[in-house]
Amino acid sequence: MPTDQPRLIVRDSSGSEREVEINRSPFTLGRQSDNDLVLLDNRISRSHARIVQDAEGYRLEDSGSRHGTFVNGERITSHTLASGDQINLGVADTYQLFFVTEAAVIPKLLAEFRKVSESPAPQLQHLGMLLQMAQMLHRAAGLDEVLTALADTAIQLCDAERGLLFLRDDSGELRLRLARGRGGVFLPTAVSDYSRVVVERVAKTGREEVILEDAVTGRSTGETGIIQMAVRGVVALPLQKLPVTESLGDTIIQARPQLLGVIYLDSRARPTALTGLDRQVLQTLAVEGATVIENARLFRMTRDQERLRHELSLARNIQKSLLPRELPGGDFFELRAVTMSSQMVGGDYYDVIHLPGDRVGITVADVSGKGLPAAMTAANLQGAFAAVAAGDPELSELFHRINDFLCERTPSEMYATMFYGVLDRQGVFTYVNGGHTIPFVGQADGTVTRLGSSNFPLGFFPGIKFEVARVQLQVGDQVVIYSDGVTEANNASHDLFDEDRLNAVVQQCAGGRPQDVCDRVVAAVQEFAGGAPQADDLTLMVLRFGPVAT
Numbered sequence: 250m251p252t253d254q255p256r257l258i259v260r261d262s263s264g265s266e267r268e269v270e271i272n273r274s275p276f277t278l279g280r281q282s283d284n285d286l287v288l289l290d291n292r293i294s295r296s297h298a299r300i301v302q303d304a305e306g307y308r309l310e311d312s313g314s315r316h317g318t319f320v321n322g323e324r325i326t327s328h329t330l331a332s333g334d335q336i337n338l339g340v341a342d343t344y345q346l347f348f349v350t351e352a353a354v355i356p357k358l359l360a361e362f363r364k365v366s367e368s369p370a371p372q373l374q375h376l377g378m379l380l381q382m383a384q385m386l387h388r389a390a391g392l393d394e395v396l397t398a399l400a401d402t403a404i405q406l407c408d409a410e411r412g413l414l415f416l417r418d419d420s421g422e423l424r425l426r427l428a429r430g431r432g433g434v435f436l437p438t439a440v441s442d443y444s445r446v447v448v449e450r451v452a453k454t455g456r457e458e459v460i461l462e463d464a465v466t467g468r469s470t471g472e473t474g475i476i477q478m479a480v481r482g483v484v485a486l487p488l489q490k491l492p493v494t495e496s497l498g499d500t501i502i503q504a505r506p507q508l509l510g511v512i513y514l515d516s517r518a519r520p521t522a523l524t525g526l527d528r529q530v531l532q533t534l535a536v537e538g539a540t541v542i543e544n545a546r547l548f549r550m551t552r553d554q555e556r557l558r559h560e561l562s563l564a565r566n567i568q569k570s571l572l573p574r575e576l577p578g579g580d581f582f583e584l585r586a587v588t589m590s591s592q593m594v595g596g597d598y599y600d601v602i603h604l605p606g607d608r609v610g611i612t613v614a615d616v617s618g619k620g621l622p623a624a625m626t627a628a629n630l631q632g633a634f635a636a637v638a639a640g641d642p643e644l645s646e647l648f649h650r651i652n653d654f655l656c657e658r659t660p661s662e663m664y665a666t667m668f669y670g671v672l673d674r675q676g677v678f679t680y681v682n683g684g685h686t687i688p689f690v691g692q693a694d695g696t697v698t699r700l701g702s703s704n705f706p707l708g709f710f711p712g713i714k715f716e717v718a719r720v721q722l723q724v725g726d727q728v729v730i731y732s733d734g735v736t737e738a739n740n741a742s743h744d745l746f747d748e749d750r751l752n753a754v755v756q757q758c759a760g761g762r763p764q765d766v767c768d769r770v771v772a773a774v775q776e777f778a779g780g781a782p783q784a785d786d787l788t789l790m791v792l793r794f795g796p797v798a799t
């Protein structure tokens with residue numbers, strides 16, 4: 250008779266089994282004779298482990314054993330037990346223990362199934378059980394619990410000895426996800442003694458198969474040759490998403506059911522005996538289980554997306570913290586910058602480097618691509634460039650070393666464009682443009698010129714040389730450095746903001762402060778784009794030579 254008392258199914262190395270009730274707390278296990286469960290194996294410690302009842306249920310604790318205590322293959326020091334957990338004490342070829350409790354919902358429901366034949370209205374009784382099972386499945390906390398509940402219920406309904414549950418992976422292949430034995434026992438998933446032919450056929454046709462040994466002849470229906478290795482009955486059902494019906498004008502389109510997996514059940518002791526009503530209930534259970542599996546998958550995807558968004562938010566905050574907290578200013582220059590990622594994180598950055606001789610270095614870089622890979626490369630580049638530039642090498646040597654660094658440390662498809670310039674008190678602006686967009690120089694009288702360059706981007710070819718250029722700035726001149734997210738911003742018609750529009754804004758800002766230039770450029774880009782999404786990372790830095798404008 251089933252009991253509500255939790256118990257251990259003890260299986261020795263010969264395969265013999267016995268049941269031991271856990272009737273006290275703590276319940277001790279070990280080789281010594283005063284344990285509640287004595288296990289005679291010299292490799293098991295005298296006081297090996299104990300089971301303690303607490304507010305969460307029953308907890309297995311290792312008692313400092315020599316070879317350790319394992320639950321479902323994982324070594325533990327303390328573990329809250331669930332019905333069906335497999336316990337090993339140190340070595341694999343000794344006793345196997347299975348923790349079983351009838352306090353779970355499924356065994357109680359299954360006990361009710363056995364009373365169905367006594368009911369004057371078995372169909373209503375089956376319907377009630379199905380509703381209870383549906384509620385239980387929908388209350389399950391996660392996918393693993395749903396699969397376990399589904400397999401255990403199917404085993405009991407078919408009176409099978411074993412249930413294998415196959416699920417399709419991301420590549421579409423069927424993989425054995427769970428193996429359960431009668432009594433809520435976890436079985437190893439490395440099994441091969443089942444009919445792959447049946448599983449593959451059910452997956453292909455989307456139809457159930459029931460193959461039973463004939464009680465008189467001992468042969469299976471149709472002499473399929475599937476029943477072998479002493480297996481006397483096989484039941485396999487598809488787990489399928491329900492077909493979706495859509496209306497397109499006057500046409501009704503019904504999508505085919507999508508296969509999620511297969512439930513495979515077999516028995517060696519006796520063939521299963523399913524009534525027509527039992528099969529109907531099993532089919533309904535399969536449909537219900539498939540629905541819950543799909544919901545659990547969608548929930549997991551949503552949870553993973555939430556976690557990814559959280560991680561990207563952290564990455565965004567870290568990336569922001571790598572930017573200068575405050576841009577420096579002096580009596581001979583003023584500086585402002587803005588950066589806007591098209592995604593949570595991006596591949597653009599700007600930086601300011603203090604140099605000896607009362608000089609300042611400014612850089613704007615744009616790593617190829619978008620999102621997390623670009624952001625990681627940008628952070629790597631920023632750290633390496635700042636470390637080398639702080640040593641104040643010749644600009645050609647600086648770019649040579651950083652270029653070789655990128656060639657060695659990043660994938661071949663990743664590269665970066667970069668503009669770096671150094672300003673001194675006399676207004677001499679020395680710079681290298683590594684394949685970056687060409688900066689504008691807006692003069693106080695409204696004239697706009699460009700800072701040309703003929704260098705390759707960084708990370709393309711190792712060992713190349715970079716050309717250094719310089720220009721003499723006049724008081725009030727503004728150097729506008731930007732990434733291609735400015736000029737390549739597009740509107741709903743896919744027109745580009747382009748350099749001519751940027752040139753016009755810079756010309757209109759003649760004599761203004763760097764902050765005003767940044768604000769007006771960003772406003773012009775956003776007005777031009779309208780409601781179109783930002784297509785690329787946008788970075789803008791404006792340097793004005795001369796005393797701070799008032």
